[in-house]
Amino acid sequence: LNAPNAVDFSLNGMALKNALIAKISNNTTALPYSSSSFDTWDALMLTDEDPNNSLNVLLIYNSQSEPKTNTVGNGNNSFPAVWNREHVFPKSLASPALETGNPGPGTDIHNLRAAKESVNSARGSLKFAAGSGNSGPVGSNWYPGDEWKGDVARIIMYMYLRYDGNGSSITETQCLPTVVGVGNVVANDPNMIDLFLQWNAEDPVSDIERQRNPVSEDKQNNRNPFIDNPFLATKIWGGPPAEDVWGTLGVDEIAQNTFSIYPIPANEHKIFIRSTAAIIKQVALFTMTGQQILSENNPQKNNNQIVLDNLPSGFYVLKIHSEKGITSKKVLIN
Template sequence: MPAPRVRRWKPLALTAAVLAGITVPATATATASPTTAPAPLAVGAYDDTYYKDALGKTGPALKSALHTIVSDQTKLSYDQVWDALKTTDQDPANSANVILLYTGTSRAKSASGGDQGDWNREHVWAKSHGDFGTATGPGTDIHHLRPEDVTVNSIRGNKDFDNGGGAVAGAPGNLTDGDSFEPRDAVKGDVARMILYMAVRYDGESGFPDLEPNDKVDNGSAPAIGRLSVLKQWNDEDPPDAFEKNRNQVIFDKYQHNRNPFIDHPEWVEEVW
């Protein structure tokens, strides 16, 4: 594989938040002075409730606490995933459509299926990495299931994530080669946080595989996916935007009733890994 490239990009415009119906707090401004104390870190909306047992922890202790928290969820069937994605990934500008993960295009909700031109259910943590298929649990967890064009989904296949490769036909900004896939810049962080959520949520209990990220590609059917170093880079460079935050909230409120902690606290990625 070629050496990872470092990219920088600007956060998505706040208009996406308005379209998604999300209130974005105004940023306070003040004249700096030598005696001004640093502003305190923002406290998450769920820190004193949902995440209270994770606060103050780091490393394995934080991962264990987050696993316990997010494992309390309502599970969906694979058929129920179709309808769920029509809500979680609804186009903020057109309620009849969903936004596709890799292409970023808006497509009719009614165009779900398996034919060319349809969208289907992309397992961001490829289901063959751990051989969990579409069984209720990791195979139906909508924190890592996203709508995607059938052809582009097939091109991604079960490849690991890494930088580099050639352009993906029909999906500008995405790259791929024989053993890896690089998503477009605007969803690199989304992909990373979905993968790392899965590694926290599924740790070998209840008959499910112990999913773990590693720093390799071509993992095959092992319950592992890479590259961790690149995923961490993507998490840093593409922070959660309004669409991703809204999606997390909809999953929590309407479907699984659990959250992706790395959307609420992206800094926890470095604390765990």
């Protein structure tokens, strides 16, 4: 998925989600968690290698650079025991719980990060929640830190797509964003919450994320598509516009004749939206920097049109969610 032509990106909403599921789930392999052969320890020493020091790994949540030798376990009897393997989507919150005894969902290296043992222990299985600054508890939940929240969001979104079964068995594992984070359910998917979309937009892809994908592809035969391009999440679920790394996805329309938005530019701080071909589930208005200033779920219609009133002046992106997908349009409000 390192090239825009790997998937049909004219798709939006659940159609794009399903296309990505097929892409990242096809012909994959799984590593053993711990083994005398190449295992997840070995993988993490490659995926999480400190970009500034090849002898170290960079630890999630606290950005500590630690020698690769200083593992908790992995046969380490000679060096300080500092870091271990963090399941970003906690094992106990999946359905069924992620197990590491055999290669499978619990050993997926996209979900594993090198972490300081004490920090990993403090996080435990706490749900992710909004916060600011450094990582740490937020009430009974956990904030991953300003520098890591985007990494977390993109991992959770990957796990949701990769393990989208019915929860009946290991081969039908579910990893639902709603059980691992605190936030509001988005309009077009009852399993996704706005928290992860916000984090995905606010914290761009880092160098260490970029280096993880090729290694994961080599060892596991799949990539995290939301690292390749965070805007894929915007095309599926909406929310604040994330960075379009390829510069080709933009804010395209699902169909030119699906909605009528008028007048453009909008006069008297008012916009009318009319649709006869789709059921509108949500409308949202964002500034050009991604700040959401309005959101209405299942907006009321009068004479087959929706009215957005008392809008502030300026340039905005209007996003409309329907059962057919998501469409976006730049609007000027006078």
